[in-house]
Amino acid sequence: MNIMDALLSQYIDAYYLHIMVLIGINIILALGLNITTGVTGQLSMGHAGFMSIGAYTAAILSIHMGLPFWGSLLGGATAAAGFGFLLGLPTLRLEGDYLAMITIGFAEIIRVFFLNFEPGGKALGLSGIPEHTTFSVVWMIAIVVIVLNVKLLHSRIGRSFYAIRENEIAAEAAGINTTRLKVLSFMVGAFLAGLGGGLYAHYMTYIAPQDFGFMKSIEFLNMVVLGGMGSIPGTILGTVVLTLAPEMLRIVAEYRLLFYGAMLVILMIFRPNGLLGDVRWYDIKKRWFSKEVKTWES
Amino acid sequence: MSSKLKFRLALVLCCVMMMSIFAGCGGEKSDVDDQSIQASGEVIKLGFLGALTGSVANYGIPGKKGMEMAIEEINANGGILRHQVEGVYDDNKGDNSEISAIARKYITRDKVVAMVGDPCTGLTQVAGKIAQENEVVILSAGATSPGVVEIGDYVFRNTLLDKFAAPAVVDWMINDKGWTDFAVITCMDLGYSTGLTPVFEEAIEANGGNIVLEDSINQGETDFTAQVTKLKNAGADVLVFTGYYTEAALIMNEVQKQNFDMVLVGGDGLYGPDLAALGQSAVEEKVIFYCGFSSDQPSDETAAFLEAYRAKYNEEPDMFSAQYYDAVYILKKVMEDANSVDPKVFKNELAKLTDYPGVSGNTTIGPDREPIKSPVCLITIKDGQFAILEKIPVNVE
Amino acid sequence: MFIEQLVNGLTLGSTYALIALGYTMVYGIIQLINFAHGEIYMFGAFAGLLLVSVFGLNIFVALIGAMVFCMFLGMLIERIAYRPIRGKSSRLSALISAIGVSIFLSTLMALIRGTNTTRYPEIMKIHTYHLGSLDLSSLQIIILVVSALLMVGLQLLIQKTRIGKAMRACSQDLEAASLMGINANRVISYTFAIGSALAAAGGVMVGVYYNAVWPYMGTMAGLKAFAAAVLGGIGSIPGAMIGGLTLGVLEILGVAYLSSSYKDAIAFGILILVLILRPQGIMGKKITKKV
């Protein structure tokens, strides 16, 4: 892998490499949120909270416990999943926007906790994290995550996630323990967030509580909804678009966020179900390879 | 539009987007190795690090103005070693991953020889690491906490270090003013503040003062009623506030509303024209802070700077504009001393900088490559203007 | 000190309540978390500032002016960013659109005014009344009275007028209401107008009380107001008032007696606790699952 990174840095300049690393990390994170919110339909607006748990845990494991990189990553992801379990419990009783509020509150509490967390350097942040995350590491993990995501969503568990989103009562009548699966979906989402957080920490080598604020959670939510809720290619596309957009909008300098905000509104007006939200491979095949001739207005 | 047409349109759009990404990636990658600027042309570039939007833009925007002005002046006077200078200004929003992208972009795309900024320590650390790896000089105009120049020999800063200034001020408060009971308010989500608070507290304890109240606020909040009510009942002689000027002014406003007398002492983060504009009568002679830069009783260099800045922007400069301005001139000086615009060469000159008479005080880069700025000015506000209260020499040992 | 802090809390809480009312009204009718609401509040504050400082108007006139301005702003936002999406897809798309509007508006204001905090002019000499150990400023009294008046006015509007009835009908069942001949689009428009006007009032009062406004003031205030609305039971108007006041008081008391560095954590922690114990919020109605 080192050879591959060395080769890449020969041919691709650091700026593009950096953007592609960020895209990889964001894909892992967004796919996590996609499972919780896109597939299972449990609106989570505190994804950055899980990310920060993963980032801090992994960083501290690396710095203070001297764990190898993979160990720290796994540790961070597991810790995040543990909190996902804790946060999933209130879903026993709450739904919709109350749940959204709980997740916002949770993420804020985590942020405030890290602002007061002595070993994390408080507001100054935690620096000196060893740099382990490289392009090939990120994309190797991202590809594994994508493959496992596809497998999961096509399995019995994945189908019941979708079923819960579509109709909870009917799902229960089909023998699905919705409570348990909702908690599971929170845990899976949090696990991936923690994993992404760990990668992020070992890439930036510096993390601070401000990195994981409310707007960060919103960014991930944007990626999932913009791409198309519950669709893996959609989420990936949404992530790519929304990670690139700010970079491409750099030319408009301080008007950048103005464009970004307007872009969200316009995209939602023209593609309310997200870019790929209602696109299936099956339909593409049917449309593009069907022999029957259709008129335009049919 | 039929659904089919719409659908195809969407697909085509997606494809175009994907293509543009890969086209971008594949494009200009040829001359990465060519780090030497002389070969590529006359213009040398300096990268600006700072936020132009977002909640810390207050510190980036004046910095950018200072830097722009310095570059304009230099170009009008023949540039650096006959090269014209160009500033590159990208907005990092005060965000970690943004600054990391920007630093890489500056180095690889814009091929800057040096970066100026960022005002925040944490962000400077991120950019510093990238600068070090790519052998580009970074000169921070604001990072005051430890862990910056330790990154490597390409990383510098020109700020008044808290560890020198704060003890001098505490000494002044206890021994000259006779204040013994201190209240300390920290801005919890500001690295500058959480770094400065312990420096003050250690100095207070070392000088035999008492801390009667420790409290905190967050940036961007406006409601400090609860903290001020506590302060009112705490019986402190003076309030030490380690945050930035906006919140300081709002705290003093609330003090005035709650009808009691309290002096606020703080660090150079309080140096901003907004302090007086926001606080008005509430801060008048009630706020004292230390700083390396003073617009009152200016040195010759400072006077010229003040005049030019007021003429150009029609507003008062603050510490950040002064330090960014200085940083550009320091870079000019060391490049000329080294007779080279190659960062590998002029970084050695920068490490030897002695007694540079900048507008933000005299700067010397010490043997540990940390800046020493002297003297420290104690500044207060009189008639809505910054007025110098006292000059304290800094004891470096 | 306790009573003083309580008054501080009530004052802060009443501004939360005013913002929360708009959230709750919009939510009650179209189940949209209008994230741009915080930015409308910010625009209201700046509109008031403009009217007071540039046109030299009396603060109460400026308050009304800002409310009118934000009424139109709210209706405009609804027309451009929400109506085209409504009914076409999940509520989340509308939520993202709202987030887009919120980012757009705060950036717009930052471009117009700069990101610095601006001082709000002093509108009057502040008197402080000493009632025993309690210091009460005239400003606090004005804010409490004005917010109380606005809330009572809103209650009357909702309960007594034709449009109020239409709003209540729409919040029960939008579809049925339109079948009964209520112009749902118009009702939604009015709801945005009224909610936005209240947010503007909150903005002007915050400006007057704390003497400071800045372009990003809406984000956190919006979040807190949303929390207040949920705490009170989202969709319920008395709930928003009670939720706002409760949250304000809890926050201030948290700073006063617990730890100010955990201020937001305390506020949100209590919110989570309340929701776990009483999932429908303080005033919300328990809905039985319909099958």
Add this chain to the structure above:
Amino acid sequence: MGILTLEGVSQEFGGLLALDDVSLDVENEKIFGIIGPNGAGKTTLFNIITGIYTPTSGKVKYQGHQINGVPPYDVARMGIGRTFQNIRLFNKLSVLDNVKVGCHGVTKAGILSALFGLPGERLEEKEITLRSCKLLEMVDLYEKRMEYADNLSYGEQRKLEIARALALKPALLLLDEPAAGMNASEKVSLMTFIKEIRNNENLTILLVEHDMNVVMNICEQIAVLDYGRKIADGPPEQVKNDEKVIQSYLGVEA
């Protein structure tokens, strides 16, 4: 004693008595109909049997086990499948996936075996795909298996719901107004279909229906509810001639 017995079941909603001391005994492999005017408590009864509501008092026994208080998913796993009065499909899932979700209760692959594609999971997946396809063939929806469920016509959606319920391998099937919204010929084929599945799968079927014709034709036993109380119970002929029933329900015809 039959497969399902209700003993004195009552259900109260905020002071309103939706069901008042209802007792039923559903015999094995019978088609059992429940009729009654709107608001008589028929759907409430279904919701109690399937565990969505816990009755205020009384006992529900299924195959000898008491099941009131058991959560709905466990009730489903014990072999009680159901359809809903207002169709509840997974609209944005394909027809095939709808039926596959129905198999959830009788399969057991966990998340790890799914992620790593363990042989057990693959085998199970193969089996349920096969079975789901068979069920879809049975309801004539095989050709449309890749369509989104909400693209189906109303009648097809009703059939899909039944197929999904059957995927659970139920011993007891609850049908909530299966003929609602169907035209005469569709109703006829529905009746044949219901009889067929009962015979082929050895099912007990409990159905709520408004259409007298359907009920009288296929049900072997009928219970009549009125304002939450059971007023008659017996074979169709007997119920048809019951005076109380004629008064309260069929009164128009009499």
